[in-house]
Amino acid sequence: MKSIGFIPLRAGSKGIPGKNKKKLLGRPLFCWTLGEAIASNLDEIYVYTDDADILSFIEKEYHWTTKVKAIKRSDASATDTASTELAMMEFVNSIDSAFDLFCLLQATSPFTTAVDINNCLDAVASGENYDSALTVVNSHRFTWHADGTPKNYDIFNRPRRQDFEGLL
Known part of the structure; x- marks a missing residue:
């Protein structure tokens, strides 16, 4: 059963400009969630962003794993009014990869752990009538x-x- 993680990031945050790249204990905010996703049982993790700096950062810093893929998201899905669901649908319709489980991960939830992710994956994959799970x-x-x-x-x-x- 193939499971993928999806981390949507926008460059244009108005509330906290550049929030996804702001350092939290020396690491960019999104790296906390991404690190736990890598340590989890997810098969692939997609960072979906319109931020060229983040795309470059991932290419430079995460070349050691084939699990992480950075994809440029469209301008339309990165506006202030675009929903996360719009970005998810755009992504799903654009990739050329089949998957069984889709895991939405938020960069603004840096305390999410690999254990949390795995528990959600296990619950949905258990066959106990769960079609989704959340932390x-x-x-x-x-x-x-x-x-x-x-x-x-x-x-x-x-x-x-x-x-x-x-x-x-």
Whole structure:
């Protein structure tokens, strides 16, 4: 069963310009996810980007593995309004490779581990009626709507943090 990883990267982030190349503990942000993808059971990992610097970086720094492939994405799929799903569909329709499992990996989730990736792959491949899997974090925070009303906070029934199941 062939599994591929897909890391979509855009050059034109408006919120944090160049965020995918920003250093986190000395490594570009996207390299944390890419490194774990390489260490996972994925057969191939595609970095799909419109950033020429990232394409060059991958060619220079990841030549030691045949698992990683950098592909230029179209300008249309790299706009501020383009969805990740658009990039995924464009990619799937453009590659000349068959696969059984598709794993979307986000560069902005640098704490995703190879174990997380493998657990998701195993769950979907297990035949236990899973057609998808995802990783999440548990947040022990109370949240409010924009109008100031609580989403998950009740002043008369507020659990202690350690008793609060949290949100995924």
